[in-house]
Amino acid sequence: MDFQKLTDIMRRLALQAGDKIMEIYDGPDFEVQLKSDDSPVTIADQAADDIISAGLRAAFPDVALVTEEQADSHGETAKTFLIVDPLDGTKEFIKRRGDFTVNIAYVVDGEPVRGIVYAPAKGRLFYTDADGQSVEETGPFAANETGMKSPIAVSEPDNSALLVVASKSHRDAATDNYIARYKVAYMKSAGSSLKFCLVATGEADLYPRVGRTMEWDTAAGHAVLKGAGGAVVRFDDHTPLTYGKNIFENPFFIAYAPGVELKFPRCQS
Missing domain, CATH: 3.40.190.80 (D-Maltodextrin-Binding Protein; domain 2)
Structure with a gap:
């Protein structure tokens, strides 16, 4: 896998999907349907999935793709695959609370080695770069132009607080x-x-x-x-x-x- 290409494409598709989600989020009321497991789904879920799935399949035709919104992909058995939740936090989206994300990841032998999380309503964009270091990019975001990136790292926790x-x-x-x-x-x-x-x-x-x-x-x-x-x-x-x-x-x-x-x-x- 060309990890620079993967990073660039995941980032572009996440931003494009986020734009479509926000177009619906900021628009008039939208219909909410229930899936077979009683979880909600909206036209934003499907629209974002269409953008991401088409982009990933075009760029990586030989890599298996699993996505929440395509039930026929849930029987995939490949050890290396791309996995997508085009709109994670649909309940937050429906309530217009902002805590929803676009998720795209690449899994190799059971381990998620690269990923991107974009919270369009929050203006926060997190992803792994080509070397596997996680960064947060600050907006405004442009699909074809990378903004200011800063490496991120976990805390040194105080177990008493x-x-x-x-x-x-x-x-x-x-x-x-x-x-x-x-x-x-x-x-x-x-x-x-x-x-x-x-x-x-x-x-x-x-x-x-x-x-x-x-x-x-x-x-x-x-x-x-x-x-x-x-x-x-x-x-x-x-x-x-x-x-x-x-x-x-x-x-x-x-x-x-x-x-x-x-x-x-x-x-x-």
């Missing part, structure tokens, strides 16, 4: 019970894969997810966090979270800066 980020739309008692095992100085809520990016920039130390997610929800953010020195492990045994699993479903997981002293679930203490 941790900064924790948790889901905005999927917060539950199990999550709160787990977080209560840490000494927390500050806790914030965020939607979509932005939570990975907040850990990647040092704005948070820890992001536990005790709930269902799919690989297209996490791969891009995982890649960005990895490129910033962070890690993502399974909640149950703290082994690395891997990709290419059956139906692309994740177990519960923890994303964190390596200095955090992780806690096991209480049954394993």
Whole structure:
């Protein structure tokens, strides 16, 4: 893989998809439909998927593509693949709360090695560069011209005063019970894969997810966090979270800066 080409194309497609999403977001009311799993979907999800899928298939015709909005791709068994969530955080989009992202990642042998997370309503753009270092680019953004980039890195956490980020739309008692095992100085809520990016920039130390997610929800953010020195492990045994699993479903997981002293679930203490 030509990683410079991959970086440039993922960045361009994410920005183009973000522009289309914001056109719909800022427009009149849009129809919301339900998928077979009762999750919401809008015309913005499909429009962004059309842009990204067409661009990736044209640029990388020999690389398998998995995308949330194309059910026929969910049976893919390749070990190396591109994976896309064209609009992560659809509930936040529908409520016009801004915490939604465009996610594109490249997975090799179970590991997300490159990724991009673009939050168009927040004006934040995070991605791995050609060398695998994660950066944040500041706007205004142009698809064909790279702006100012700054390397990002995880925090050196203080385990007596941790900064924790948790889901905005999927917060539950199990999550709160787990977080209560840490000494927390500050806790914030965020939607979509932005939570990975907040850990990647040092704005948070820890992001536990005790709930269902799919690989297209996490791969891009995982890649960005990895490129910033962070890690993502399974909640149950703290082994690395891997990709290419059956139906692309994740177990519960923890994303964190390596200095955090992780806690096991209480049954394993």
